[in-house]
Amino acid sequence: MSVPLPPPPPPAAASATAPAAVVPPAAHAAARLSARGLVKTFGTTTALAGVDVDLAAGESLAVMGPSGSGKSTLLHCLAGILPPDAGTIALEGREIGRLSDRERTLLRRERYGFVFQFGQLLPELPAEENVALASMLLGTPRARALDLARQWLAALGLAGMERRRPGELSGGQAQRVAVARALITGPDVVFADEPTGALDQTTGADVMRVLTETTRAAGASLVLVTHDENVASWCSRRIEVRDGRVVGA
Amino acid sequence: MRTVLALAGGPLRAARASGGAGARLTPGALAVIAFAVTTAFALSVVGGLRGFEGRAADPTSDVMADLAPTYVTLAWIAVVLLIVPLVSLGAGAARLGVARRDARLSTLRLLGVTGPQTVALTALETAQQGLVGAAIGLAGYGALLPVWTRIPFMGQPFTAGEIWVGVPVLAATLVVVPLVAAVSATVSLRRVVVTPLGVARRTTPPALRWVRVLGVVGAVGAFTVVAKVQLGFEGAVVTVILLGLLGLVLGTINLLGPWTISLLARVMVRRATTPARLLAGRRLLDDPKAAWRVVAGLGLAGFVAGIVSVLPGLAAATGDGDTADRLLAQDLVTGGILTLAIAFAVAAASAGIAQAASVLDRRQEYALQHLAGVPVELFDEVRRRVVVAPLALVAGTSAAVALVVLLPLFGMALVTAPQGLLLLAGCLLGGGLLVVAATETSRPLMRAVLRETDVRPG
Structure with a gap:
């Protein structure tokens, strides 16, 4: 049973105030992210054995599968963290699978957003600076980045908590900050790896609602790795990975 | 058991x-x-x-x-x-x-x-x-x-x-x-x-209080007063008292250090315009005592360097003395520089070890940030700033304090023998470069940490 959703938060307002460099691109009719024949091996272990995936603009895709199935490796390849051994990956029609390490780092910074299980927030920075940092890395002046960060935090229900450090936030609040940080740059795709893995079910559902709604409203696509059916149910589509292959969609 | x-x-x-x-x-x-x-x-x-x-x-x-x-x-x-x-x-x-x-x-x-x-x-x-x-x-x-x-x-x-x-x-x-x-x-x-x-928990630490300054002001003041007035004691007694107060001044530097670094960090945070400056400032503000521990040895070395800088003046003043006086003056400089060299070596070891430990302690944080697109150059710059900013402040300040404290003892020797000041500047620069070089030894470790792609905490 799906949880009744309140109206989506106002990311449009935040995006409207975003500098040109971080405005999310317009929606694309065709696949935004497309992978064909992805192969990745580690020593004698084949993590991906020819995977095809397409992701449309604004779509949310849950990648499921048991431990060791290759779902995290698939996320790493799609996100430009690992280069595939074979196959192609295209973002908006541009091949990204053969980029250098430096180019992939730039790609991740400018075009992607990330939400990990936990630990991605810098402990010495207050929430607003954790969010603003991502924008500052793209060249946004500090004052402007902080202003944007506060808007995002307010939109995600964290008004009044801007000055709190990660250690002073609950797990759910910290993940909302992570979502704000992932979206402030206006990414094409947000990658989330077990984003609710460290949360209880109620808080996890709350974070998933915020993640999926806000990502969609910001015009970004979402790739989410999980082994939890409840978490996957928040996505518009799901695929099952086993032994490095997509076996169910 | x-x-x-x-x-x-x-x-x-x-x-x-x-x-x-x-x-x-x-x-x-x-x-x-x-x-x-x-x-x-x-x-x-x-x-x-x-x-x-x-x-x-x-x-x-x-x-x-x-x-x-x-x-x-x-x-x-x-x-x-x-x-x-x-x-x-x-x-x-x-x-x-x-x-x-x-x-x-x-x-x-x-x-x-x-x-x-x-x-x-x-x-x-x-x-x-x-x-x-x-x-x-x-x-x-x-x-x-x-x-x-x-x-x-x-x-x-x-x-x-x-x-x-x-x-x-x-x-x-x-x-x-x-x-x-x-x-x-x-x-x-x-x-x-x-x-x-x-x-x-990683929460906001309590701010260090300004009353730490009072201890330093008191020690320096007592030293200056005794040196000037001598309180009617005999020469040997005054020397012992001055040495004791000198030790006290030295001890209070440890009291003042973290507070000074927290002040520096606040300025860095307030004026930061780039991610590296903001992160470095926040990191120093988060734990100024840890930053002080890294440069404490250098603070002391700066103090020693301040003392060494007046020794050539002393040697020049005794240039016409007998063999024993000349030997003593030369050996004072040799001993001072030797002490300084050991202090710098220890400071460099402290800095190198602390930086490597910091990389290891923050390995998951660094790896996740890098996966999210943060360039390795940013981490390098933050690491460098976290050491260099307090280094410059502490070495410079402690050397200045030493000069001020010793002025009553050696007076115009500082002006008549400026080579001492040049020696001081050279020692501080060389020592600073040594410490920076020591922090750079953690670069390969940082690269190794960033190669980790496991985004889930162990």
């Missing part, structure tokens, strides 16, 4: 267990290196003191008989000057071991391991590291002996026999270093024992 022994892992086992990039340079290994450096230099200093005491007890010339007692006093001053950074490095090594075990020990506490068992476990593990470090330090002391025997004092270099500390001291070292390490680790662990959750 059986529980403690079962839980205790030796440094080597800890090294294997940590795995990944850190397996090549574990916190345990870093602590061992720090204990080794501390031991080698501490033994060298004690050896030098023994050498001077030996010459005082059995002089081979009239000049030596005349000068040796003075040299013993000066050697004791050098020991006092170096004891702070050496102890600081040793204590830092003990804390380093504890820091990496915090999480595991907190978990053990939550699982029901008793406070005394937690303390005993930590003391045992750190003592093991201290023992290994002390053993390596003994070898280091032996390797340094030929270096020290090339430096002339009282007109002739020491022989290895003169500065050999003897087997009983070496044996005592193997007992004392592990013992001090265990005690230091135990003190560092208090917070884990007091509250099992205490080390798991």
Whole structure:
């Protein structure tokens, strides 16, 4: 049973105030992210054995599968963290699978957003600076980045908590900050790896609602790795990975 | 006790267990290196003191008989000057071991391991590291002996026999270093024992209070007043009082250091326009005491450098004196520079070890940030700024304080012999570069950490 959703938060307002460099691109009719024949091996272990995936603009895709199935490796390849051994990956029609390490780092910074299980927030920075940092890395002046960060935090229900450090936030609040940080740059795709893995079910559902709604409203696509059916149910589509292959969609 | 022994892992086992990039340079290994450096230099200093005491007890010339007692006093001053950074490095090594075990020990506490068992476990593990470090330090002391025997004092270099500390001291070292390490680790662990959750939270630390400044102002003021007025005491009494107050001034630098760094950090945060400057400022503000521990040795070295800078003036003033006076003046400069060099070496070791430990402690944080697109160059710049900003502030300030404090003693000698100031500038620059070079040794470790792609915490 799906949880009744309140109206989506106002990311449009935040995006409207975003500098040109971080405005999310317009929606694309065709696949935004497309992978064909992805192969990745580690020593004698084949993590991906020819995977095809397409992701449309604004779509949310849950990648499921048991431990060791290759779902995290698939996320790493799609996100430009690992280069595939074979196959192609295209973002908006541009091949990204053969980029250098430096180019992939730039790609991740400018075009992607990330939400990990936990630990991605810098402990010495207050929430607003954790969010603003991502924008500052793209060249946004500090004052402007902080202003944007506060808007995002307010939109995600964290008004009044801007000055709190990660250690002073609950797990759910910290993940909302992570979502704000992932979206402030206006990414094409947000990658989330077990984003609710460290949360209880109620808080996890709350974070998933915020993640999926806000990502969609910001015009970004979402790739989410999980082994939890409840978490996957928040996505518009799901695929099952086993032994490095997509076996169910 | 059986529980403690079962839980205790030796440094080597800890090294294997940590795995990944850190397996090549574990916190345990870093602590061992720090204990080794501390031991080698501490033994060298004690050896030098023994050498001077030996010459005082059995002089081979009239000049030596005349000068040796003075040299013993000066050697004791050098020991006092170096004891702070050496102890600081040793204590830092003990804390380093504890820091990496915090999480595991907190978990053990939550699982029901008793406070005394937690303390005993930590003391045992750190003592093991201290023992290994002390053993390596003994070898280091032996390797340094030929270096020290090339430096002339009282007109002739020491022989290895003169500065050999003897087997009983070496044996005592193997007992004392592990013992001090265990005690230091135990003190560092208090917070884990007091509250099992205490080390798991990352919250805003309380700000350091400005009243720390009062202690320094009081010590410097007392020194200046006594130096000027002399309170009607005889010369020897005034010298003793001044030396005591000098030690007090030195001690209060440790009180002032963290507070000064927190002020610097606030300015850095307020004025930061780039991610690197913001992060560096926040990191310093988060734990100014840790930043101070890294540069404390250099703060002291800056103080020593300030003293050294007036010595050429003193040597020039005694240029027309007899052989003994000339030898004393020359050896004061030699001894000052030697003290300074050791202080810089210890500071560089502290900085290098602290930076490597920081990379290891933040390995997951760094890896996740990099996966999210943060360039490695940003981490490098933050690392550099976190060391260089307090380094410049502390070395410069302490040198200035030393000059101000010594002005009543040596007065115009500073102006009449400006080569001393040039020597000061050269020493600070060289020492600063040495410390920066030491921090750069953690670059390969950082690259290794960033190669980790496991985005889920272990």
